[in-house]
Amino acid sequence: MTITTRGIAESLAYGGFIAAILLLPLVMDDVFWLNRIAKYLVFGMLGVAIALSWGYAGVLNLGQGLFFGLGAYMVAMSLKLQSYTSLQQGSDTPVPDFMLWNAEPGAPTDLCCINQGSFLWIPFQAQWFGIVMALIVPTLIALALAWPIFRLRVSGVYVAIITLAMVLLVRLLIIDAQPITNGFNGLTDLGWLTIGGFEFDPYLVETYYLVAVSLAIALLATRWLVSTKAGLILQSTRDDANRARYLGYNVAAYQVFFFAVSAGIAGFAGLLYVIAAEFASPSFMDLAFSISMVVWAAVGGRGSLLGACIGAILINTIEATASETEVLQEAWKAIIGLVFVLVVLFMPRGLAGVALDAVAWIAPKRKLGPAPLAQQEPAE
Amino acid sequence: MSEILFIGLSLSSILLLIALGLSITYGAMGVINMAHGELVMIGAYTAVLAGIYLGLNLFFALPLAFLMAGVVGLLIERLVIRRLYGRIIDTLLATWGVAILLQQAIRLEFGLTFFGIHIEGLGPGLQNMAVPGFLTQPFDLWGLTIQPYRSFIIVLTLILTGVTWFLMYRTSIGMQVRAIMRNPQMAAACGIDVRRVSMLTFAYGSGLAGVAGVLLAGFKTVQPDMGASVVVDGFLVVVVGGVGSLFGTLASAGILGQINGSIAVLTNDILARAVVFGVVILLILWKPRGLFSMRSR
Numbered sequence: 255m256t257i258t259t260r261g262i263a264e265s266l267a268y269g270g271f272i273a274a275i276l277l278l279p280l281v282m283d284d285v286f287w288l289n290r291i292a293k294y295l296v297f298g299m300l301g302v303a304i305a306l307s308w309g310y311a312g313v314l315n316l317g318q319g320l321f322f323g324l325g326a327y328m329v330a331m332s333l334k335l336q337s338y339t340s341l342q343q344g345s346d347t348p349v350p351d352f353m354l355w356n357a358e359p360g361a362p363t364d365l366c367c368i369n370q371g372s373f374l375w376i377p378f379q380a381q382w383f384g385i386v387m388a389l390i391v392p393t394l395i396a397l398a399l400a401w402p403i404f405r406l407r408v409s410g411v412y413v414a415i416i417t418l419a420m421v422l423l424v425r426l427l428i429i430d431a432q433p434i435t436n437g438f439n440g441l442t443d444l445g446w447l448t449i450g451g452f453e454f455d456p457y458l459v460e461t462y463y464l465v466a467v468s469l470a471i472a473l474l475a476t477r478w479l480v481s482t483k484a485g486l487i488l489q490s491t492r493d494d495a496n497r498a499r500y501l502g503y504n505v506a507a508y509q510v511f512f513f514a515v516s517a518g519i520a521g522f523a524g525l526l527y528v529i530a531a532e533f534a535s536p537s538f539m540d541l542a543f544s545i546s547m548v549v550w551a552a553v554g555g556r557g558s559l560l561g562a563c564i565g566a567i568l569i570n571t572i573e574a575t576a577s578e579t580e581v582l583q584e585a586w587k588a589i590i591g592l593v594f595v596l597v598v599l600f601m602p603r604g605l606a607g608v609a610l611d612a613v614a615w616i617a618p619k620r621k622l623g624p625a626p627l628a629q630q631e632p633a634e
Numbered sequence: 635m636s637e638i639l640f641i642g643l644s645l646s647s648i649l650l651l652i653a654l655g656l657s658i659t660y661g662a663m664g665v666i667n668m669a670h671g672e673l674v675m676i677g678a679y680t681a682v683l684a685g686i687y688l689g690l691n692l693f694f695a696l697p698l699a700f701l702m703a704g705v706v707g708l709l710i711e712r713l714v715i716r717r718l719y720g721r722i723i724d725t726l727l728a729t730w731g732v733a734i735l736l737q738q739a740i741r742l743e744f745g746l747t748f749f750g751i752h753i754e755g756l757g758p759g760l761q762n763m764a765v766p767g768f769l770t771q772p773f774d775l776w777g778l779t780i781q782p783y784r785s786f787i788i789v790l791t792l793i794l795t796g797v798t799w800f801l802m803y804r805t806s807i808g809m810q811v812r813a814i815m816r817n818p819q820m821a822a823a824c825g826i827d828v829r830r831v832s833m834l835t836f837a838y839g840s841g842l843a844g845v846a847g848v849l850l851a852g853f854k855t856v857q858p859d860m861g862a863s864v865v866v867d868g869f870l871v872v873v874v875g876g877v878g879s880l881f882g883t884l885a886s887a888g889i890l891g892q893i894n895g896s897i898a899v900l901t902n903d904i905l906a907r908a909v910v911f912g913v914v915i916l917l918i919l920w921k922p923r924g925l926f927s928m929r930s931r
Binding site (some may be wrong): 314402403406408410411412414415416418419420422423426427429430541542545548549552585587588590591592593594595598599602 | 666668714717718721722723724726727728730731732733734735737738739742862866869870873902904905907908911912914915918919922
C-alpha cells in the first residue's frame with residue numbers, strides 16, 4: 255500500500271471524527287443534549303448507508319427510510335412488549351395496550367388471538383428476536399427488491415422511482431394494518447433495551463456510547479468493505495456497468511449485495527434510533543424523510559462515507575439549534591431549503607469535496623487521485 | 635358499475651391534470667421537478683387571493699394561476715435548473731430545496747410575519763376557494779347523477795391535453811421542443827435557441843401545474859404543503875406512461891386512476907393507493923421506459 259497525502263488526510267479525518275464522538279461526553283454533561291446527539295449520530299449512520307449505495311454503487315435509493323423504518327419497527331415491537339403498558343393488561347403474558355383498546359368485546363387478552371394478526375407478535379416477547387429481526391428483515395427485503403431490479407438491469411432514475419414507490423407502499427400497509435401496528439400513531443411507550451441486566455435508559459451516557467461505538471464500527475467496516483476487491487468492482491460497475499460486464503464480472507450480484515448491506519446499515523440505524531428516541535412511527539417512511547437523508551449525504555459529500563455521515567450530523571444539529579433560536583424559529587426551514595439549493599448548485603461534491611480540495615491545495619506536490627465521483631447519466 | 639367508472643375517471647382526470655405539466659418538464663426536459671407540487675399550491679393560492687382581493691371567481695382565476703405559476707416556473711428554470719441540465723438526480727435535490735423554500739414563503743407570508751404584517755389568505759392556516767353555485771348542484775342525465783364540478787375538471791383536463799398536443803405536434807415551437815428532447819446538441823446545431831425554448835417549455839409546464847392547483851382548490855383545502863402529496867402521483871403517472879409520450883401519460887393516468895378507484899370502492903383508500911404503488915413498481919420493472927415510450931437516442 256502506498257502512502258499518499260490523501261490517504262494520510264483520510265485516516266486523520268476518520269480517526270479525528272471517531273475520537274470526537276467518543277470523547278464528547280467528557281465535555282458535554284447535559285444528558286438531554288447527549289441523547290439528542292445520539293439521535294443525530296444515528297442519522298449519521300444513515301448518511302453512511304446512503305453514501306455506500308449512491309456514492310459507491312451509483313444507485314440512488316430514495317426509499318432508504320423503508321429499511322430504517324423496518325429495523326425500527328422490529329425492535330420497537332420487542333421493546334413494546336417489555337413496557338409496563340403491556341404488562342398491566344390483566345393477563346400473564348404481555349399484550350400491547352393499543353390492541354386492547356381496539357379489541358372486539360370478548361376477545362381473549364392474549365397475543366395468540368386478541369385479533370387476527372396479533373400472533374405475529376408472539377416471538378417478539380424475546381428481546382433478542384426483535385434485535386435480530388431488525389437486522390435481518392431489512393436486509394432480506396432489500397435482497398428481494400434488489401434482485402429483480404438489478405437482474406433486469408433497471409438503472410439510474412428508475413431505481414430511485416421504484417424504491418420511492420416501495421417505501422410509500424409499505425408505509426401505507428403499516429398504516430392500514432392498524433390492529434397490529436397501531437397505524438398512524440406508531441409504537442410508543444416503549445420499554446428500555448436490557449442487556450445482561452443493564453437497562454439502556456436513553457438519557458444515560460452508556461446509551462450514548464452504545465450509539466457512538468456502533469457508528470464507529472459501521473463507519474470503519476463500510477470503509478473497509480469498499481476498499482476490498484468487491485468494493486472496487488462495485489465502483490467499476492458504477493462508472494461503467496457494461497465494461498465491468500465485459501470483463502466477466504457478475505454486475506448484478508455485486509449491486510444486489512451492496513444494496514442489501516446499505517439496507518442492513520439503515521436497519522441497524524433504525525434499531526439504535528428506537529433505543530435513543532423510544533418510539534417507532536410510520537413517519538420514518540415518509541417521502542420527506544427519505545429525501546432528507548439523500549440531501550444530508552449530498553451536503554456532506556455523496557462520494558465520501560465520512561463526509562455523508564458528518565453532513566447528516568451537522569445539518570441535524572444546525573436544524574435543532576436554529577429551530578430553538580427565537581429569531582430563526584420560523585425561518586430555519588427556509589434557510590435549510592436555500593442551503594440545499596446552493597450546495598447542489600455550487601458544491602456538487604459537498605463538504606468532503608471541499609476538504610479534499612483543501613488537502614490538494616496544502617500538498618500540491620504529490621499526485622492526488624481524483625475524488626471518486628460518478629458522472630450522472632445523461633437525461634433521457 | 636358506472637359509479638365505479640366515474641369515480642375512476644374523476645381520479646384519473648386529477649392525476650392527468652398534475653401529470654400533464656410534469657410530462658413536459660420531466661418527460662420532455664429530463665428535469666425531476668420536486669417543486670411541481672408547490673407550483674400546484676401556488677396556483678391554488680392564486681385562486682384564493684384572487685377571490686379575496688379581486689373578487690374574481692374560478693374562471694378568471696384559471697388564466698391568472700397559469701400566469702403566476704408560469705412566472706415562478708420561469709424563475710426556477712433561470713436561477714436553478716438551467717445550471718443542472720443533464721444531472722437528473724441533482725435537479726431532484728435542488729428542486730426539493732426550492733419546494734421547501736416556496737412552502738415556507740407562503741407559510742411565512744414572504745417573510746412579512748417578521749415585521750408583524752399579515753396578508754389575508756396566506757400563512758400556515760387552511761384556505762378555501764368558493765366554487766360557483768351552478769357547478770356544485772348535481773343533476774341527472776339519462777339516469778346518471780352527474781357531479782358538475784368533477785365533469786368540469788374532466789372536460790377542462792381533456793381540453794388542456796388537446797391544447798398541449800397541438801402545441802407539441804402542430805406548431806413550430808413544439809417541433810423545436812421535440813428536437814431538443816431527442817438531441818439538444820443537434821438541435822442547437824440546427825439553429826434552435828435551446829435555452830430560450832427550454833425556458834418557455836418549463837414555464838408552460840409550470841403554468842399547467844398552476845391550473846391544476848385552481849381545480850384542486852375546488853374540492854381540497856388549500857394549505858402550504860398541499861402540493862407535496864400530489865407530486866409523487868404525478869411522477870408515477872409520467873414514468874409508467876413513458877417519458878416523452880403525451881398519449882402514454884393520458885393512458886397511464888386512466889389506468890392508474892381506474893385501479894385506484896375500483897380498489898377504493900372494494901376495500902379502502904389506503905389499500906387502493908398501496909395497490910397502485912405495487913402496480914407501478916411491477917410496471918417499471920417490466921418496462922422501465924414506460925408503456926408507450928418514444929424511441930430516441
